[in-house]
Amino acid sequence: MAAISLRHVSKQYGQHAPVLRDVDLDIAEHEFCVFLGPSGCGKSTLLRIIAGLEDTTTGELRIGxxxxxETPPAERGVAMVFQSYALFPHMSVFDNMGFGLRIAGVPKEEIRRRVTDAAGVLQLDALLDRKPRQLSGGQRQRVAIGRAIVREPKVFLFDEPLSNLDAALRGQTRIEIARLHSRYREASSVYVTHDQVEAMTLADKIVLLRSGDDVARMGSIAQVGAPLDLYHRPASLFVAGFIGSPRMNFLPAVIESISDDAIGLRLSDSGERLTMSGHAWRRPLHTGERVTLGIRPEHLCVTPDGEAVKPECAIVRTVQLVEQLGEAAYVHLDQPGGAPLLAKMPGTASLRRGDRHAFHLSNGAWHLFDEQGHAIVFDRDREVLIAA
Structure with a gap:
């Protein structure tokens, strides 16, 4: 059994604000769980608590x-891959991978078998006699991963293992890590990153930790769920603004009307009126209530020429800048009283700076947040995921 359970785990250094606050979390056997969040949110500290490199201030950790x-790190059945490769420069690849086993007194033949097997999985067979200085960055990281594999752990822990690699190597190594996880079906994996692309592509489950902007809630869990749950159904403004690149657009608004299946909004900065239909809400709403409307860039679409504009689900804006990326174009739109809005269009879009268009807000893809930043509406056809 390699399931991990954390109950009311907190971590505080001296009289400073807690780094982690009351973390309750279950990681299933063979699950790939990613701790995600901005710098300083406590994700590496949480990983180090699982590894045994940090003690908890309060709470309980169970593996299986x-x-x-109170269990020493060496007896927890975990293996950790660090951000830095931490290889011995005077040792060969073979000796680096087998060093921990040799210290543990594993017989030489068993060490050779495990290292050879891991080298085959990681395509390091031809490099076993080389020193780290003769390897590329990606090869060194694979050696560090191999050093963890040979221990045959119940839990793999990865602490931002790709941050020292260039973009091409990050993509390649990310695929290798995903394949490794599929191969070793008895082990769970816990992975720390601030890169949401890594989180979205690798994770079965994402644990998003709050940033230090709100000291009173810093180090607590903002939301737990599958990657697409956090993307399509963020439970708060913080989650909505962190998950997704480019980030979600936010427009301050006031609720003007409420019916059984629609909400009428007036945008605070422009005065435009919109109607949200096909949504449900988690609590009673009130006319005059101040809210924040969220819409992702890919759900803000220019109304095609010749098609009638529906004013209740469109806004009129002037193009300020167009970033052409080939397969897509990022269109920056003026926003009275706030930061420019961003629309993500196909790369074939022919918009130019100074053009003024009606931009349609895809119904069913709107998000609404209250003044405390909590999500209050969601698509009727989908469940909303409540923050942990």
Whole structure:
């Protein structure tokens, strides 16, 4: 069993604000769980608590059916891959991968078998006699991963392992890590990153931790769920603004009318009126209530020529800048009283600076947040995922 359970785990250094606050979390056997969040949110500290490199201030950690709070790191059945490769420069690849086993007193033949098997999986067979200085960055990271594999752990822990690699190597190594996880079906994986692309592509489950902007909530869990749950159904403004690149557009608004299946909004900065239909809400709403309307760039579409504009689900804006990326174009739109809005269009879009168009807000893809930043409406056809 390699399931991980954290109950009311907190971590505080001295009299400073807690780094982690009351973390309750279950990671299933063979699940790939990613801790995601901005710098300083406590994700690496949480990983180090699982590894045994940090003690909890309060709370309990269990791996399988064993309490691990007092268990030394070497006896927890975990293996960690660090951001830095941490290879011994005077040792060969073979000796680096087998060093931990040799220290543990594993017989030489068993060490050779495990290292050879791991090298085959990681395509390091031809490099076993080389020193780290003779390897590329990606090869060094694979050696570090191989050093973890040979221990045959119950849990793999990855602490931002791709941050030192260039973009091409990050993509390649990310695929290798995903394949490794599929191969070792008895082990769970916990992965720390601030890169949401890594999180979205690798994770079965994302644990998004709050940033330090709100000291009173720093180090607590903002939301837990599958990657697309967090993307399509963010439980708060923080989640909506962090998940997604480019980030979600936010427009301040006031609720003007409420019916059984629609909400009438007036945008605070422009005075435009919109109608949200096909949504449900999690609590009673009130006319005059101040809210924030969220819309992702890909759901803000220019109304085609010749098609009638529906004013209740469109806004009129002037193009300020067009960024052509080939397969897509990022169109920056003026926004009275706030930062420019961003629309993501196909690369064939023919918009130019100074053009003024009606931009349609795809119904069913709107998000609404209250003054405390909590999500209050969602698509009727989907469940909303409540923040942990």
């Amino acid at each position: 059916d064993r309490r691990m709070n």
